[in-house]
Structures are given as structure tokens and as C-alpha cells.
Amino acid sequence: MAAQNQKPLGTGFTPHTPAAEIMEGVRLDGKTAVVTGGYSGIGLEVVKALTKAGAEVVAPARDKRKADEAFASAGLAVATLEMDLANLTSVYEAAAEIGDGHNSVDLLFNNAGVMACPETRVGPGWEYQFAVNHMGHFVFTRELMPYLLNGGGARVVTTSSVGHKRCRMRWDDIHFEKEPYDKWLAYAQSKTANALFALELNNRRAKDGVKSFSVHPGPVFTDIQRHITEDELIAMGWVKPGGGLSDEARDYVKSPSEGAATLLWAATSPLLDNRGGEYCEDCDIAAMSTPEAPRWVNVAEWAVDDDAAKRLWAMTEDMVLAASA
Structure with missing residues (x-):
């Protein structure tokens, strides 16, 4: 049913709606929010908006010192802790630490x-x-699920990307063990996985009060592009030779605040109270992609497929179990 649910609601927001407009009138006093990647880029804009709305924010970070410095520089009171997403032992420890200090x-x-x-x-x-x-x-x-269940209507927002349109799940070679590594296909597959994860999480937990959404924040220049060369940015159409945004990119590249807006919308909008599992963009539910659609918008059918979402969940559980054996 996921693809059938991918119909824009007509929210009236635009690709360049800032985070402050989304959060106007939203109060989160007494709420606890956990934000990974919260000390830079769009994550920092999300944290700023959440704290302004009264939420207590916890921000796991691979480099706690760097995170503390970033939040202090921004004048934000944010709880930080060490977590390296590439190290599952670190992930387990971080989740346990959050649970020790928070009931929900x-x-x-x-x-x-x-x-x-x-x-x-x-x-x-x-x-x-x-x-x-x-x-x-x-x-x-x-690992945080017991505390999300205690939240009494929690929402999980997972950052995907329109880059998912470049690669569906490589079921027979997820880790590039058979074919040569391709950094762009690997990135695209991981973003497809983010969307499928959000869908299956909602399918499994919506009945228990935990809603889940995936989000394409839009093209935003942040530190995440640190591995991309200028030639690649030119080939992608983001910049023009000699520097500066290309004419095409001027229409769709966003500021960090504009990129954060859809994450905040997915987390707080009452329009989503009776929905779940959708892939969102531009502060609305994304439409299904068509051959005529611009490459930087809409969602591919393979990223909102219930069967694929269930298959990925099972495969991921098997990988995690095998790694812990």
C-alpha cells in the first residue's frame, strides 16, 4: 500500500520554506528529542528549532568534543554522548546511556x-x-524502541535522499563483494535502504503508537559533500566551471534551514497524525516518480515497496545477528 499513499497533500509550503515557518506555534515542552548528526548542517538547524520549541535534545556524536564546541558556539544547551554508527558496540552503549537518563x-x-x-x-x-x-x-x-513506545505518540524521522533514484537494493551484492565498489551506487543504495527502513518500521510499530517517515531534505551544501570533487559537482550540475551555483541549481539548492524544514514538518505536522511510512520532500508527501519528473524530486517505486521493506528488515536483522555471534 505504500506507493498508493505517496500523494502530496498540498500543504502550501515550498522547497524554500525555512525551518522557522514550519515550527511557528509548535511547542515541545517536556518532550525529548534525539538527533543524530545534530551538530552540523541540517542537523544543527533541526536542533536549533527543537530547542527553541522547548524540547530537551540529546545528540549522539562520533566526536563528542566537536559536537560540544558546535553547540556552545551556537548558544545551545544540548546533551551529547559518544556514538559511532559504524561500530555497533558504540551504538548499543549510546542507546543504553540515553535509556538510563530518560524514561521516554x-x-x-x-x-x-x-x-x-x-x-x-x-x-x-x-x-x-x-x-x-x-x-x-x-x-x-x-534499542531505543522501549523508550519510543513510552513516548505516547512518538515519531521517527529518517533522512533519505532523492539520490536513492540512482540505485535500488542490490540484494545479491549489498556490500560490493562481487562487483567493484562504486561510491555513488553505494550511497544511493543506502538512501533506498533509509526509505525502506522507515516504511517497515511504520508497518511494524504504527499500531503501537510509533509513526515513522523518511525525508529527502533537498540538495544542501554541507560537510557531507567533503568527499566530492569540484569536477563531480560540475558534472552533477550543482556548480559551474570556475565556481558558483549553476543556473539549474539556483532553483533547487537549499539553505541548511530550508533543508531542515521537511524533517521538522515530518516530526510535528498534525497532517501526518493518521498517516505513516511515507517518503516526504519539500514539507509535503512526495509524489511517485515518473520518466518525465526532474531528477531532484519524487520517489522511485522501489523505495516505497512493502515487500522490499520487509525483505530488507529481515536481511538487516540477519546481518546484525551474524555479526554478534
Whole structure:
């Protein structure tokens, strides 16, 4: 049923709606929000908006010192703790630490990620982008589930990307063990996995009061592009030779605040109270992709497929179990 649910609601927001407009009138006093990747880029804008709305924010970070410095510089009071999404032992420990200090979690933003990085192996040989972007968040969400259930209407928002349109799940070679590593296919697959994870999480937990959504924040220049060369940015159509945004990119590249807006909308909008599992963009539910659709919008059918979502969930559980054996 997932694809049938991918119909925009006509919210009236635009790709360039800022986070402040989405959060106008929203109060989160007494709520606890956990944000991965919260100390830079769109994650930092999410944290700013949540704290302004009165939420208590917990931000796991691979580099706690760097996170503390970023929040202090922004004048934010945010609880931080160490967590490396590529190291499941670290993920288990971080979730336990959060649970020790909180009876419930109301909002979980699975936002941290890596993009188009050189080939790296972690754990028992897992491909790094899939391990960080999908598997680390899978385990983190699973470990926080008792506290999300205590939230009495919690929402989980997982950051995907329109980059998913470049690659469906590579079921027979998820970790690039048979074919040569391709950093863009690896990234795209991990973003497909993010959308499928959000869908299956909702299918499994909506009945218990935990809603789940995936989000394409839009193209935003942040530190996540650190592995992308200028030539690649030119080839992607983001910048023009010699520097500066291309004419095409001027229409769709967003500021970090504009990128954060859809994450915040998915986490707080009452329009989603009776929905769940959808892939969202531009502060609305995304439409299904068509051959005529621009490459930077809409969602591919393979990222909102219930059977694929269930298959990925089972495969991920098997990988995690095998790694712990």
C-alpha cells in the first residue's frame, strides 16, 4: 500500500520554506528529542528549532568534543554522548546511556550520514555507507524502541535522499563483494535502504503508537559533500566551471534551514497524525516518480515497496545477528 499513499497533500509550503515557518506555534515542552548528526548542517538547524520549541535534545556524536564546541558556539544547551554508527558496540552503549537518563523518547531523527566516500569496510566487512547510513540507525532505533513506545505518540524521522533514484537494493551484492565498489551506487543504495527502513518500521510499530517517515531534505551544501570533487559537482550540475551555483541549481539548492524544514514538518505536522511510512520532500508527501519528473524530486517505486521493506528488515536483522555471534 505504500506507493498508493505517496500523494502530496498540498500543504502550501515550498522547497524554500525555512525551518522557522514550519515550527511557528509548535511547542515541545517536556518532550525529548534525539538527533543524530545534530551538530552540523541540517542537523544543527533541526536542533536549533527543537530547542527553541522547548524540547530537551540529546545528540549522539562520533566526536563528542566537536559536537560540544558546535553547540556552545551556537548558544545551545544540548546533551551529547559518544556514538559511532559504524561500530555497533558504540551504538548499543549510546542507546543504553540515553535509556538510563530518560524514561521516554518522543522524537528520533536518524539524520547522520556519509556520502560518496572512498571504499571502507567495517564490522565483518560491511560496506561503510550502508553500515553507517542504514545499519547503525537500524540498531539504534531498535534499542531505543522501549523508550519510543513510552513516548505516547512518538515519531521517527529518517533522512533519505532523492539520490536513492540512482540505485535500488542490490540484494545479491549489498556490500560490493562481487562487483567493484562504486561510491555513488553505494550511497544511493543506502538512501533506498533509509526509505525502506522507515516504511517497515511504520508497518511494524504504527499500531503501537510509533509513526515513522523518511525525508529527502533537498540538495544542501554541507560537510557531507567533503568527499566530492569540484569536477563531480560540475558534472552533477550543482556548480559551474570556475565556481558558483549553476543556473539549474539556483532553483533547487537549499539553505541548511530550508533543508531542515521537511524533517521538522515530518516530526510535528498534525497532517501526518493518521498517516505513516511515507517518503516526504519539500514539507509535503512526495509524489511517485515518473520518466518525465526532474531528477531532484519524487520517489522511485522501489523505495516505497512493502515487500522490499520487509525483505530488507529481515536481511538487516540477519546481518546484525551474524555479526554478534
